[in-house]
Amino acid sequence: MADNPIAMVLHGGAGVLANRSYDPEVAHMHELAGQAKVMLEKGQAALDVVESIVYELEISGLYVAGKGSSPNTDNRYELDAAIMDGTTREAGAVAAMEGYVSPIHAARKVMEETPHVMLAGWGANKLADKYRLEKVDNPASYYKPAAVPDNRPIATGTVGCVALDDKGRLAAATSTGGTLKKTPGRVGDCPLIGSGTWADTEVAISCTGQGEYFIRSLAAGTAAARIRYLHETPDEACRWALKDVKRLGGDGGIIAVGRGGQIAFPYNSEGMKCAVLYPDGRITAGVQDHS
Template identity: 40%
Template sequence: MAALLTLFLSACASVVEPPAPRWSIVVHGGAGVIERTNLTPELEAQYRAAMQRALTTGGGVLERGGSSLDAVEAVIREMEDDPLFNAGRGAVFTAEGKNELDASIMDGRTRAAGSVAGLTRTRHPISAARAVMERSRHVMLIGEGAEAFARSQDLEQVEPSYFFTERRWRQLEENLRRNNLPIPQRPAGAPPAPRAELTYPDDHQFGTVGVVAFDAAGNIAAGTSTGGTTGKRWGRVGDAPIIGAGTYAQNGVCGVSATGTGEFFIRVGVARAICARMEFNGESAQAAADNVIAEVGATTNASGAAGDGGVIVLDGRGGHAWAMNTSGMYRAFLQDGGEPEVYIFADEEE
């Protein structure tokens, strides 16, 4: 009788367990104070279209049998070229009026990883991060050394003004005024300041784009790219290029890309913490994401400010989850044979 009961329960479990998708991909475009009252219908439509394009690009790579690494890089390169996002072209400015770009990527099959920080001329930081992973003995390169390595790998170089957008420059000016800091000269090569006064929605977001992909071979990869935070000083680096904080991938367990106040995400070790909860505690991707984001939100700095942001996650079978403690996060998901899911506001799925 006991043997029959065991067989019955095993059969039930196998029926309940959904089949794994052949491939899947989850994308984010930053989290923060993103509210309906502050996001114009036109800009909302642009963001939704951009997230849909990201799914189309990454899903296309995976559908053709491409690797999860190829999908991650292809999507992030596209988002680095889109001025809507705080990565690559459209990145925020430092207090000195520069764009300093960070990125990381990780291969869940081997747990190889690469990252770069403080780039100012490499058009696609995510490609530089992948080159560090695949063509160097190192994991992380910064500043001029990272730039020199990117040049040695024939990665496309651009003038710093390529990354300039009026929207981000205005955000810098507002930030520096609030903090009683001097406003630097407009960058060389930037277009002339518009004569008409321009207004931009208060869409303060924590600046990353990120992708996690699961391919037909069962391999997971994750990647993240950012311009950092508006008005950052002294060569500040956040969590995006830190393996285990902003990015992590491990086959059979999880892949994570984070977006938020990087100082808190580094202290909590967000990406690795989520994977560790799944691997050692048996938590689902959603439970692990929720628990770690709650930990971030409970962590404060010297001034009493709490950590905020969000994460996207894939589990070892390609199932997805996301979590945030902000009013919004640009996020999207697609799996083989499924319909695309695109969301912006935190309460959109309620």
């Protein structure tokens, strides 16, 4: 019999711009948090919930992920994603993937249909084609870049979701189009297990921000290790990881949910877009900022 609290956090990316309304994103995130609540209350697995929510974020065109991704300097769309099951630590990821609607669906296929954790480039495309995942037939018309007007090379909309289900299972998923105007072949932290995405029996984590710094600090894995070995709360551990990111010169945000329903969504960027389903059933959504 299920007796565990349910909880979920999703993010629409770290970094917000002054004098720009994020009302559509906030409304969308709030709606998705409501969908996640219904799914979790019906007993659906955390892994299925995070995949479903990230897919909805991908196809919305509101974030720098999926449909909202921007092209690299060769005018090609290379996308990354990862998903991880905290109970088994099984994980799947795709990197520099082109031509498919949902990188997170492809990441799940890597996890469940191959002996590998990550497939990149044409290998990821080949797997997606094998399982008949939905293709992007015309990138020029499909993608609606959610980029800032002057295309500054910052990530403003990586998406992610972490969840705890009623059986105590944790899962995490992250998807991104990467930094704007990135070099072809660039892979950020998002698909790297332990850097941008992590889940175990203690916590589920998804990161957003300047990926290179999250890679160099092993942000998600570091936070998870501090929870496991130092018995810190998810918030304490994620804040420490962000301080290390900052020490290296980067910024961003981290969302996390612990096995007891503890919620964390700290950030050290200009802001972060997120929504939260608390164990008591409350839902909040908004653009977090330092004002």
